[in-house]
Amino acid sequence: MNIVIETERLLLRTFTPEDAHLIYELNLDPDVTLYTGDPVRNETHAAEILEKVILPQYALYNHGRWAVHSKPGLEFIGWCGLKTRPERDYEIDLGYRFFKHSWGKGYATEAAFACLKYGFEKLGLQRIVGRAMPANIGSLRVLEKCGMHYIGEEMVDDHPAKTYEAINPLIH
Numbered sequence: 280m281n282i283v284i285e286t287e288r289l290l291l292r293t294f295t296p297e298d299a300h301l302i303y304e305l306n307l308d309p310d311v312t313l314y315t316g317d318p319v320r321n322e323t324h325a326a327e328i329l330e331k332v333i334l335p336q337y338a339l340y341n342h343g344r345w346a347v348h349s350k351p352g353l354e355f356i357g358w359c360g361l362k363t364r365p366e367r368d369y370e371i372d373l374g375y376r377f378f379k380h381s382w383g384k385g386y387a388t389e390a391a392f393a394c395l396k397y398g399f400e401k402l403g404l405q406r407i408v409g410r411a412m413p414a415n416i417g418s419l420r421v422l423e424k425c426g427m428h429y430i431g432e433e434m435v436d437d438h439p440a441k442t443y444e445a446i447n448p449l450i451h
């Protein structure tokens with residue numbers, strides 16, 4: 280397990296090509312993909328997302344979406360991480376997605392905050408954005424709880440999105 284970030288209750292590790300079934304199982308619940316706009320069709324499709332989108336980010340940018348495991352049993356509970364979007368002027372997006380059984384325990388906030396801290400302190404990133412659909416109250420709350428600032432609503436990937444940003448306090 281290639282652990283990137285450790286928090287009090289969580290481990291974040293890089294995904295591997297063997298993890299397609301995890302991505303697929305996570306996306307099977309329609310409540311999980313209700314506000315994400317990217318349903319996964321089957322395990323082959325999940326493998327494609329892994330190989331073409333998730334894994335290349337690690338090599339290209341030294342960050343990406345990371346698999347999240349809860350301590351002490353190391354159960355896979357979802358993912359969280361930073362994604363560079365070349366098509367959006369290389370902005371870096373904070374994202375997260377968890378199995379329903381792990382909602383409401385503060386895991387998303389714990390993981391997202393740790394990713395922001397890692398992005399600023401370890402990777403020296405200048406700016407990180409976070410977005411959620413206006414109806415996705417839980418996700419918006421996570422961004423707020425991480426200390427990100429609301430900068431406006433816009434259409435992103437054909438969906439209305441509320442955008443938040445955080446600027447690296449260590450860079451002047």
Ligand SMILES: CC(C)(COP(=O)(O)OP(=O)(O)OC[C@H]1O[C@@H](n2cnc3c(N)ncnc32)[C@H](O)[C@@H]1OP(=O)(O)O)[C@@H](O)C(=O)NCCC(=O)NCCS
Pocket residue numbers: 310311312314315375376377378381382383384385386387388389410411412415416417418420421424
């Ligand atoms: C959004 C999501 C990541 C939140 O995960 P979580 O682990 O339950 O979040 P946390 O426990 O850290 O909760 C953070 C805050 O949001 C609140 N919250 C979470 N879900 C909520 C909901 N559905 N409605 C209202 N508030 C909610 C919590 O109460 C908490 O606020 P509080 O501390 O003031 O009480 C989770 O619901 C999820 O994976 N959803 C599906 C995927 C998704 O939508 N990802 C985001 C796409 S932009």
